[in-house]
Amino acid sequence: MIFDVITIFPEFFCGILEHGLLKRAIGGSYVSIRLHDLRDFAEDTHRSVDDRPFGGGPGMVFKPEPLFRAVESIQAQQSGRRSRVVLLTPQGQVLNQRRVEQLSREPGLILICGRYEGVDERVAAHLATDEISIGDYVLSGGELAAAVIMEAVARLLPGVLGNQQSAISDSFAMAAASPGGGEAAGLLDFPQYTRPAEFRGWKAPEVLLSGNHQQIREWRAQQALAKTYKNRPDLIERLPKEA
Ligand code: 6GU
Numbered sequence: 739m740i741f742d743v744i745t746i747f748p749e750f751f752c753g754i755l756e757h758g759l760l761k762r763a764i765g766g767s768y769v770s771i772r773l774h775d776l777r778d779f780a781e782d783t784h785r786s787v788d789d790r791p792f793g794g795g796p797g798m799v800f801k802p803e804p805l806f807r808a809v810e811s812i813q814a815q816q817s818g819r820r821s822r823v824v825l826l827t828p829q830g831q832v833l834n835q836r837r838v839e840q841l842s843r844e845p846g847l848i849l850i851c852g853r854y855e856g857v858d859e860r861v862a863a864h865l866a867t868d869e870i871s872i873g874d875y876v877l878s879g880g881e882l883a884a885a886v887i888m889e890a891v892a893r894l895l896p897g898v899l900g901n902q903q904s905a906i907s908d909s910f911a912m913a914a915a916s917p918g919g920g921e922a923a924g925l926l927d928f929p930q931y932t933r934p935a936e937f938r939g940w941k942a943p944e945v946l947l948s949g950n951h952q953q954i955r956e957w958r959a960q961q962a963l964a965k966t967y968k969n970r971p972d973l974i975e976r977l978p979k980e981a
Contacts, residue, residue: 739895740846741771741888742821744808746787747851748773750881754889759899763892771888772812776800779807788853797855805850805861812848821846822867824887826880827857830869833887837870841887842894849887851880924977925966928958 743751751773754760763769777785781803788798809823822844831837841847850857850866854876862869872883892898909927931942945957966973 739769739842739844739891740821741769741884742774742812742846742848743771743851743884743888744774744776744805744812744849745851745879745881745884746776746853747879747881748775751885754885759893760889763895763898766897768895768898769888769892774808774812776804776808779804779811781807791856798853799856799858800853800861802858802860802865805857806865809848809850809865816846819845821848823848823850823865824868824870825850825852825857825862825866826871826883826887827852827862827869828854828871828876829862830871832874833870833872833883833890835890838887838890839894842891847887847891849880849884851884853879924973925962926970926973927965928962929965 745751751771755764755771760769760771764771776787780787787800787804789801791797791799813820822841824841824847826849850861870883870887872886877883909925931946935942935947943957945953948954963974
């Protein structure tokens, strides 16, 4: 999977590429990430990429020309199928695991880091294939959102996680493939405990130490439901009705 990231802050990505999952995915050649400085595609000597909004108002808006030039120069180097062009913007469709799974089936993604004040709408209308937001809150730019997408997609690529089972049974992964057939059915994950069995007087649930795997499965299913009910009642509403 090739990620082409278009940004005014290429250095922003140094840290996340040098640690953890993305570092391993790059090291193992599952993923390659190419950073493109939007200013390299500016048309004037000041390398300007934004301008004041038509109609007035605060802030600056990304001009269309540098973004079109950047995407078209990336596409000109692609031989096979064209990558989807994802505009990261708070006006986009909210990312979820289903969308992450769709994106993980692409050979590559071009990620445009927008800015909060705005991107000329002709980019959304005529250049981007997708507009994605990572949630209902405001970030100054799309860089963190691009990092979120790359991490979430990379960990689904075959081979990136040593233990594929983990990706399947994580919170939000679908029930069809889950081992117990229920605990990951669109619910949050069940609570985990590790040693010590007692910490500051708080005991780990005895059932987890019992070795009774049937009881452990039942406890985890019930706890997953309780946690979801408490923190994400909206997910309960969306459960498949037959269960
Ligand atoms: Cl993709 N961009 C910005 N600027 N803010 C956001 C976002 C994206 N997703 C949530 N908030």
